[in-house]
Amino acid sequence: MSFKAAIVGRPNVGKSTLFNRLVGSKIALVDDTPGVTRDRRPGEARIGDLHFTIIDTAGLEEADAATLEGRMRAQTEAAIAEADVSLFMIDARAGVTPADEHFAELLRRTGKPVVLIANKAEGKAGEAGVLESYGLGLGEPVALSAEHGEGMADLFAALLPFERTEPEDEEADDTVAETDVPVGEEDEGAPVDLTRPLKVAVVGRPNAGKSTLINTMLGEDRLLTGPEAGITRDSIAVEWEWRGRPIRLFDTAGMRKKARVETKLERLSVGDALRAIRFAEVVVLTFDATIPFEKQDLQLADLVVREGRALVIALNKWDLIEDRQKAMAEMREKAERLLPQARGVSLVPISGLTGSGIDKLMQAVAKTYETWNRRVSTAALNRWLASVLEYHPPPAVSGRRVKLRYMTQAKSRPPTFVAFCSRPEALPEAYTRYLVNGLRDTFGLEAVPIRLMLRKGDNPFEGRASKR
Template sequence: MTFTVAIIGRPNVGKSTLFNRLVGRKLAIVHDQPGVTRDRREGRATLMGMEFRVVDTAGFEDDGGDSVEARMRRQTDQAVTAADVALLLIDARAGVTPLDRHFADYLRRLPTPVILVANKCEGKAGAPGLYEAYGLGMGEPVPVSAEHGEGMYELFEALMPHAKAAGALDDEDEDEDDFAPPGDEEAEDAEPDPGRPLTMVIVGRPNVGKSTLGNQLLGQDRLLTGPEAGLTRDAIAVEWEHKGRRLKLVDTAGLRKKAQISDAIEKLSVGNTIESIRMSEVVVLVMDAAAILDKQDLTIARLVVDEGRALVIAINKWDMVDDPQTALKRLRDRLETSLPQAKGVTTVTLSALTGRGVDRLIDAVLETWDTWNRRIPTAGLNRWLEEVIERHPPPALPGGRRYKIRYMTQAKARPPTFVLFATKPDQLPESYIRYLINGLREAFKLPGVPIRLHMRAGKNPYAAKDK
C-alpha cells in the first residue's frame, strides 16, 4: 500500500527540484524562470526505503476566472485534495513572502495535513528565512536543500506519521536499519514485467488537441487544456485502466520546427518530449484535420519510426471535415510515398472534444502493440525466404557470380528485428532489402511498425557442423 504526497508552494521555490530528488531522476523540467511547471506531475518516490507517490504541482497563484493561472491553480487544488499530506515549500533564502502567508492561511482551512518545508537551507544564507518560517503557525519547518540532497532524513521523519496514518507503513518497518540511504536503491530489473502498464505517448504539433484527447481517454480533467498554444511543457504521465488493461498515458509538449524554437523553456520541453518518445512503446501522433500530415507531422512520424517505436496516427477534429473520403485518400497517399518505413500505419479519425472515435483509438493502440511485440518462428521465416528468393532471386554479384542468401532468424521484437545471413552482405542492393522488408510485412502481417533487417556474413549458424 502507498500514500500520496503533494509538493506545493508559490512559483520558483524549488518544487520540481525536490520532486526530481525524491523520484531519483530528472523527470520535471527545472529552470530559474518562475512558472515553468503547469500541469501536475506524478512519480514514484523512495525516501530512506519508504515508498510513496509524489505529485509536483504548478506554483500557487492567487488568481481567479478562466486564465491560464486560474486553471493551473485548480489543478493544484485537486492535487492537494487528493493527497494524504502536502509539503508547503518556501524559499528560505528569500524569506517568508506575503504570498507564502496567504497560501499558508488557505491550506490551514483544508482537511489535508501540511508539513512546512524550508528549501535552499544549505549554508548560512537560509537561516533567517528558516527562523521566520515559524511565524507561519504551521509547526516546526523542515530545513532541506533539494538541490544538494540535504535534510532528506529530517523530511523522512516528518512524513513517517502520515505514512502510518495512511496505512502505508507498519510498525515493524520503522527500524532504521531497514532503510537505505538516498541513491542506494537497487536498479529496476532489466527484464520486462508482464504486469507493467503499456506506455502510450501522445505527440504532435502545438495546439492540435493532445491534452484534450488525454483528458477524454482518462475520463477526467487531469491535464491542463485551453486555446493557448504551448500550455503543456513537461511530459505528464498518468496511469489508468482500460477494460482491465493497465496503460500509462504520457502527454507531451507540442513539437514545432527546430528553426522556430528560441525560448529556453521550449527547448527543454522539446528534449523532454523526444526522451518520452524514446522510452515509449506506442506513440499516438495527433494531427489537426484542417492540416493533415504537413511537413512537421512527417518529421515527428519519422522520428518515432527511427526510434523503433510503434506508431498510430490520430486525426483530431474530424467532425469539422467537409469531405472525409477525399481527406482520408490524401492522407493515405501521402503516407504511402512519404513514410514507407511504417507502411500500413493505423489511422484513427476522432473528436477529442466530444469523445467520438476515442474507443477505436485505444483498440488500435493495443493491436499495434501486439504487432510490435510479435515473434515469428524461425522455420516459418525460412520457408518464406526460400519462396521469395525463388520468385525473385537477388541480382548477381560483379563478374556474374550468384549471390547466396543462406538463412534468416528473428533476433528480437519491439520492433521486429531480423538477421539475414548471406555471402558478401554489404553488396546486397538496398532495393532488394526493401523488397524483403515489404515481403515480411505482408506475409507475417506486420503493418505500421518499423522493421529492422540486419545483414551478416557466414553460413547457416544452425546447420549441422562437419565433424
C-alpha cells in the first residue's frame, strides 16, 4: 500500500458507505442507526490506479473516556495517529454543525494532512452544506456521494499527492472480502503452507470475552472491550504471530439465540460473524467457564461442525473457577455427551484477562488444523475397511445384504471419504455413524468433522441385453 487514510467524522455521515465503495465490497455494516461502527477496520482501497489502505472508524463524539462512546473515540484517535492522511467527512445536507467545528479543530492540532469531504452532496440539497464547509478552514472540500459514487474523480485528485513512489511490501487485507475463495474450495492436493497466515475465527455468545482474548494475544487494546454485552458488531481481522507462524485472527460479534435477535443491525452483525466462520480454517468457540454448555454454545458448535471447520473450545474466565480439577472433569464429560459430532474436541482453560492458557490454546489450534488437513492413503483405508467388514458387516436390508466394496479419501479440509457400495440408499444411518467413528478412532481424526459419502459402483452389465 502506498499510504494509509482514515475516514473520520460525526456518526451517521456515511463513513462506512464510503469505505465499502473504496474497497469494492460491502464488508462494513451500514445502517441508518447512528454509531454502527465501533472498532477501526482497515481494508485495501482503490480509486482508478491509486491503491492505498483505508481505515473505517467509529463516529467522533464528545464523551467521558470511561464510557463506551469514549472508548470508541479512543479507537478513532488511534486510527488518526496511524494514518498518513485523515478524510474528514461531514454531511452536506445537514451543513456544518458545532461538533464538526470541534473535531475539525482536533484534526488541525494533530498536524497531519486532512482532506475535507462533503458527503451526500448529490442534487441541490447539498450545495449549501458544501459552501458552508469552507468555513472549517481545511481547504477546498471534495463534494461527493458515497452512496451513488459521484465525485470519486475529485477524491482521486485530492489523494494523489499522498501516493508514494518507492516500492513497498503489500500488506494483507484485514477483512473478509465477499470475493475471497471459501475454505475447502482451494487446491486440496497442495501441502500445508506454514508461511501463509492461518485464519482463526473467535466466536461465542455475547460477553464471553472474545475481544479481550484477542487484545491480550496482541498485547495492545486493538479491539473495543468493556463490561457491556454486544460491543463488537463488525467482524474485524488482525494480524498476529505465534512462534514465528503468521496468524490472522477474526473477532466476531456475539451471537444470541435466533429468537432474541430482533433488530436489523444485530441481524447484520450475526450475518457478518457467520461469514467469518465460513472463511476461517479453525474456529475457537469461546465459552464462559462460569456458565458453560448453554444451549446457544451447543448450537454454535454444531454450526461450526456443519460448516466443516476445525473446532477448538476455549473455556474463558477460568480464573473465576474455584475447584478447577472437578470443573474440568465435568466439562469433559459434558463435551463427550452433548457434542458427539465433535468427539475428542480440545477443551482449553484460559483467561483472556490475564493471558494464562493462551499458548496451550494455540497449540491445540495448530494440532487441530494439522488433523483437519490430514490425508489417509487409499491402501490404508481399504485395509481398515476389510477388517471392519469382517468384524461387523453391514446389516441385511429387505433380505439383501449391502456390499461395501471400496473406499477412498476425496479431499481434506475437512476429511471427506467416499465409499462405493451396492445399495447406498439402503445402508442404515447407524452403520454410517459406525464407519465415521471407526475412521475417527483408527486414523486419529479427533475434533474435526468427517464427511462420508456413499456412491453406487458402476455395473459393467447395465444396459446390455440378456442372452437367452
